[in-house]
Amino acid sequence: MLEIRNLNAWYGESHILHGTNMDVPEGRVVSLLGRNGAGKTTTMRSIMGLMDRTSGTLNYKGDNLLNLRPDQIARKGIALCPEDRCIFPSLTVTENLFLPPIIAKGGMDIEEIHTLFPNIRERAASRGTDLSGGEQQMLAIARILRTGARLLLLDEPTEGLAPVIVQQISRTIARIKEHGYSILLVEQNAHFVEGLADVHYLIENGMIVDRLEGTEFARQISRVEKLLGL
Amino acid sequence: MLDININLILGQMMLGLVNGAFYAIVSLGLAIIFGLLGVINYAHGVFFMLGAFIAYMLGETLGIGYWGALILAPLMIGVLGLFVEVLLIRHLYKLEHLYGLLLTLGLALFIEGFLRIVFGPQGLPYAIPANLRGAINLGFMYLPNYRAWVVIFGIILCLATWFIIERTPLGAKLRAATDNPQMVQSFGINVPVMLTLTYAAGVALAAAGGVMAAPLIAVDPSMGTNIVIVAFAVVVIGGMGSILGSIVTGLGLGLLEGFAKAVYPEASSTVLFLAMVIVLVLRPRGLFGKMA
Numbered sequence: 223m224l225e226i227r228n229l230n231a232w233y234g235e236s237h238i239l240h241g242t243n244m245d246v247p248e249g250r251v252v253s254l255l256g257r258n259g260a261g262k263t264t265t266m267r268s269i270m271g272l273m274d275r276t277s278g279t280l281n282y283k284g285d286n287l288l289n290l291r292p293d294q295i296a297r298k299g300i301a302l303c304p305e306d307r308c309i310f311p312s313l314t315v316t317e318n319l320f321l322p323p324i325i326a327k328g329g330m331d332i333e334e335i336h337t338l339f340p341n342i343r344e345r346a347a348s349r350g351t352d353l354s355g356g357e358q359q360m361l362a363i364a365r366i367l368r369t370g371a372r373l374l375l376l377d378e379p380t381e382g383l384a385p386v387i388v389q390q391i392s393r394t395i396a397r398i399k400e401h402g403y404s405i406l407l408v409e410q411n412a413h414f415v416e417g418l419a420d421v422h423y424l425i426e427n428g429m430i431v432d433r434l435e436g437t438e439f440a441r442q443i444s445r446v447e448k449l450l451g452l
Numbered sequence: 453m454l455d456i457n458i459n460l461i462l463g464q465m466m467l468g469l470v471n472g473a474f475y476a477i478v479s480l481g482l483a484i485i486f487g488l489l490g491v492i493n494y495a496h497g498v499f500f501m502l503g504a505f506i507a508y509m510l511g512e513t514l515g516i517g518y519w520g521a522l523i524l525a526p527l528m529i530g531v532l533g534l535f536v537e538v539l540l541i542r543h544l545y546k547l548e549h550l551y552g553l554l555l556t557l558g559l560a561l562f563i564e565g566f567l568r569i570v571f572g573p574q575g576l577p578y579a580i581p582a583n584l585r586g587a588i589n590l591g592f593m594y595l596p597n598y599r600a601w602v603v604i605f606g607i608i609l610c611l612a613t614w615f616i617i618e619r620t621p622l623g624a625k626l627r628a629a630t631d632n633p634q635m636v637q638s639f640g641i642n643v644p645v646m647l648t649l650t651y652a653a654g655v656a657l658a659a660a661g662g663v664m665a666a667p668l669i670a671v672d673p674s675m676g677t678n679i680v681i682v683a684f685a686v687v688v689i690g691g692m693g694s695i696l697g698s699i700v701t702g703l704g705l706g707l708l709e710g711f712a713k714a715v716y717p718e719a720s721s722t723v724l725f726l727a728m729v730i731v732l733v734l735r736p737r738g739l740f741g742k743m744a
Binding site: 270271272291292293295296297301302304308310311312313317320321322323325369 | 621624625627628630631632634635636637638639640641642643
């Protein structure tokens with residue numbers, strides 16, 4: 223579905239990604255693990271066309287995404303749930319939820335979203351920033367499920383959340399996976415992705431240093447945690 | 453010695469409300485462009501003036517009257533705004549606000565100077581539409597029908613604009629794009645096109661104000677400069693970029709100006725700026741502005 227080959231990316235003069243290679247197959251959950259500053263978010267931003275400069279190949283369903291604008295990339299069926307959640311403070315929960323346009327058929331309808339995230343129904347009229355961190359994360363995920371995008375880029379969805387909320391997010395991602403979505407999941411929390419992802423990539427200094435199948439991951443987890451500095 | 457007459461005060465405040473409607477329309481467009489694009493559009497007054505000139509030209513050359521001009525002039529200025537945004541304004545979004553102010557100041561001086569060469573500095577007459585002649589007896593004054601129309605239509609125009617921005621999905625996209633344009637674009641929304649259309653809509657609003665002003669004040673190249681200075685005061689008092697702030701403050705300053713005309717006419721043109729100074733000192737973010 224998404225093939226990344228020899229991806230390089232820059233912020234101004236700073237060279238962040240150095241020839242990244244990875245694949246996100248259709249209907250699979252792929253994790254990208256690494257320390258702070260390893261290049262995880264930059265990989266996401268490069269896929270969405272949000273970097274100053276990129277080179278290499280970003281092949282999505284036969285189209286090269288490189289040099290497309292972010293809105294054109296989104297309309298190919300890719301949606302980003304950013305690290306900071308980006309809930310708009312001047313908008314209500316409902317306005318935040320309906321902000322992204324429908325780009326293809328097959329997105330979740332509002333009833334399915336309310337079933338998956340009951341809090342969103344209850345807090346519909348609240349300002350987005352009045353929500354708790356967990357609720358904001360749910361809203362940020364719900365927002366992209368409506369659009370019909372089939373590849374979801376989730377950037378550290380558990381960051382700063384209490385363990386009980388992290389479990390809730392984990393169950394939610396598992397249910398989203400059951401709906402057939404492809405997910406690229408950026409994380410620093412190896413235990414969070416352990417049961418969720420089918421394939422794991424480890425990134426360090428802007429380069430992929432290892433690729434582990436889901437079955438192999440449990441055996442290698444101490445090595446992964448060492449790489450993550452845990 | 454102040455000679456206070458209640459009918460005079462009410463009458464002047466009613467007329468002040470007419471000016472207030474113009475202040476609200478012009479400053480509303482200015483606030484939208486500043487709030488959503490981050491550009492201090494000094495050329496806004498020029499688009500107001502061009503609206504009046506287009507109304508005049510449509511009448512003189514094609515025989516199109518007020519009502520036709522009220523539709524056509526904003527559309528024509530909106531199209532002009534598209535070109536101005538694409539060719540000039542959009543290159544300034546990543547720069548300091550000062551650059552936008554300087555560019556639009558230069559644009560305003562150029563257009564105003566050009567029209568002064570073509571039409572001369574004197575005012576050109578524009579007739580009140582036949583179906584809005586006459587006056588209504590309000591008890592304390594006879595209010596000309598045309599001025600009543602300006603107040604009513606001006607308020608409707610402002611409230612419709614406020615509704616679109618604050619209560620519709622399109623407005624939600626615009627407000628979100630103000631907070632984080634990059635993220636909104638990554639949702640699949642073509643933000644550059646949206647900003648172009650916002651600029652066009654903002655200047656079209658000014659042009660509508662210009663057409664409405666044409667029958668009341670002489671159509672001349674400096675009419676935009678006069679109103680844009682007051683509009684800046686309105687936007688500052690209302691809160692930079694605040695839509696509701698511009699509407700309420702525009703109408704409020706019109707009333708204040710009218711009141712000053714009744715009780716102390718010499719101060720009527722300066723009282724607006726005194727209000728601006730007081731608000732800036734006591735509440736720098738403006739009456740309706742949010743904390744930075």
